[in-house]
Amino acid sequence: MTSPVWHPFTQHGLNEPIPHVVRAQGALLHLADGGTLIDAISSWWVTTHGHCHPRIAAAIAAQAEQLDQLIFAGYTHDPAETVARGLIDLAPRGEGQPELRHVFYSDSGSTAVEVALKMALGYWHNLALDGLAKARSRILVLEHSYHGDTIGAMSIGERGVYNAAWQPLLFDVGTVPFPTPVHEQACLDALDAACADKPAAFIVEPLILGAGGMLIYPAWVLREMAAICRRHGVLFIADEVMTGWGRTGTLFACEQAGVVPDIMAVAKGITGGAIPLAATLATAPIFDAHRSTDRARLFYHSSSYTANAIACAAAVANLAIWREEDVLGRTAALAQGIATRLERLAGHPAFANPRQLGTIAAIDLVAADAGYLSDLAPRLRAFFLERGILIRPLGNTIYLMPPYCLDDDQLDHIFLALAAAGDHFGG
Numbered sequence: 388m389t390s391p392v393w394h395p396f397t398q399h400g401l402n403e404p405i406p407h408v409v410r411a412q413g414a415l416l417h418l419a420d421g422g423t424l425i426d427a428i429s430s431w432w433v434t435t436h437g438h439c440h441p442r443i444a445a446a447i448a449a450q451a452e453q454l455d456q457l458i459f460a461g462y463t464h465d466p467a468e469t470v471a472r473g474l475i476d477l478a479p480r481g482e483g484q485p486e487l488r489h490v491f492y493s494d495s496g497s498t499a500v501e502v503a504l505k506m507a508l509g510y511w512h513n514l515a516l517d518g519l520a521k522a523r524s525r526i527l528v529l530e531h532s533y534h535g536d537t538i539g540a541m542s543i544g545e546r547g548v549y550n551a552a553w554q555p556l557l558f559d560v561g562t563v564p565f566p567t568p569v570h571e572q573a574c575l576d577a578l579d580a581a582c583a584d585k586p587a588a589f590i591v592e593p594l595i596l597g598a599g600g601m602l603i604y605p606a607w608v609l610r611e612m613a614a615i616c617r618r619h620g621v622l623f624i625a626d627e628v629m630t631g632w633g634r635t636g637t638l639f640a641c642e643q644a645g646v647v648p649d650i651m652a653v654a655k656g657i658t659g660g661a662i663p664l665a666a667t668l669a670t671a672p673i674f675d676a677h678r679s680t681d682r683a684r685l686f687y688h689s690s691s692y693t694a695n696a697i698a699c700a701a702a703v704a705n706l707a708i709w710r711e712e713d714v715l716g717r718t719a720a721l722a723q724g725i726a727t728r729l730e731r732l733a734g735h736p737a738f739a740n741p742r743q744l745g746t747i748a749a750i751d752l753v754a755a756d757a758g759y760l761s762d763l764a765p766r767l768r769a770f771f772l773e774r775g776i777l778i779r780p781l782g783n784t785i786y787l788m789p790p791y792c793l794d795d796d797q798l799d800h801i802f803l804a805l806a807a808a809g810d811h812f813g814g
């Protein structure tokens with residue numbers, strides 16, 4: 388019988404194989420047929436320390452017997468309080484910068500971004516009610532961005548074949564060109580000019596654009612972007628959904644630029660990747676604009692599972708791991724292991740543009756037909772699957788974003804397969 392399951396980002400008409408996974412441990416996925424796969428992309432960027440981390444699994448089990456789920460409008464529980472305090476403790480900070488002081492929960496990166504947008508517009512709306520500012524609603528974005536797949540998140544992301552059907556529903560935004568090497572100033576000038584029109588906010592993926600193709604830009608550009616926004620009184624939103632939790636070599640990417648955003652979205656690795664949870668952090672002015680004796684100004688957003696206690700307990704365990712273990716030592720060692728091998732691979736004639744930021748590495752396969760809809764990516768996927776590796780290229784960009792427990796043998800195996808892919812598909 389064919390499965391009734393409709394998979395995301397999957398063309399069922401092509402009958403590509405859908406591997407069936409029954410168990411996971413560390414960096415390994417165990418298949419129903421007895422085989423194993425190295426999870427080289429952290430099951431779509433979420434698994435940080437490794438699958439089924441014992442501390443996180445134990446926290447989930449214990450919480451499930453204590454308090455599973457609670458309405459979060461007007462009620463609270465320990466795990467949510469602990470995670471919120473932990474997030475505030477760990478959030479980026481810097482002299483002369485605002486402080487992230489408030490935590491709003493949701494359950495995916497997309498909703499954390501939607502919440503960020505709603506907070507930004509809510510801020511301006513409520514200031515306008517007091518006659519303190521004109522209401523603002525325009526959002527500025529960076530070219531090639533990705534912020535999720537809900538309507539609002541798609542609106543602020545790159546337009547393409549993957550959202551063509553819904554373009555009539557997407558709202559208009561101002562797009563700033565991506566800061567490609569030597570053209571950084573053009574990007575900053577465009578942002579400066581766009582800020583003069585008094586937009587509500589600028590949202591950015593700090594230091595690296597993920598789904599847009601693992602495009603890296605320097606920390607000084609991020610710092611300048613934040614400074615320009617501050618100068619114009621435009622809210623600066625950092626989408627740390629992918630970059631957070633050590634991926635770029637620091638806990639949050641903003642740290643490398645010494646930037647504290649007005650609003651910051653986190654999700655993916657917040658529970659170590661075990662269970663969905665997301666948070667949107669905000670500074671006091673954003674919160675205070677909604678705090679009032681007037682019910683019309685409260686923040687009208689919720690979902691049924693906001694701050695689910697089991698998910699929060701997993702995040703408590705993840706934060707404890709970050710506090711008590713040398714996670715950044717682990718990511719630094721992994722980054723080093725990737726760097727030496729990537730350098731060797733870069734000599735292969737089939738590859739171009741090797742790039743790396745922390746534990747994220749990417750390289751482009753030089754191939755004749757490399758467009759988003761070409762069958763190169765699915766053929767590469769199948770090639771790696773045959774070699775026991777889960778890798779999901781973006782067009783002709785092959786990237787790695789492994790869990791931090793990946794060992795040297797697994798890294799060697801992955802890079803041998805990458806070189807073989809170059810031999811097979813290159814030219």
Ligand SMILES: *Cc1c(COP(=O)(O)O)cnc(C)c1O
Binds near residue numbers: 494536628655
């Ligand atoms: C994955 C991602 C999102 C969306 O997160 P979901 O949990 O998949 O909704 C948003 N922003 C960035 C930068 C992402 O990489």
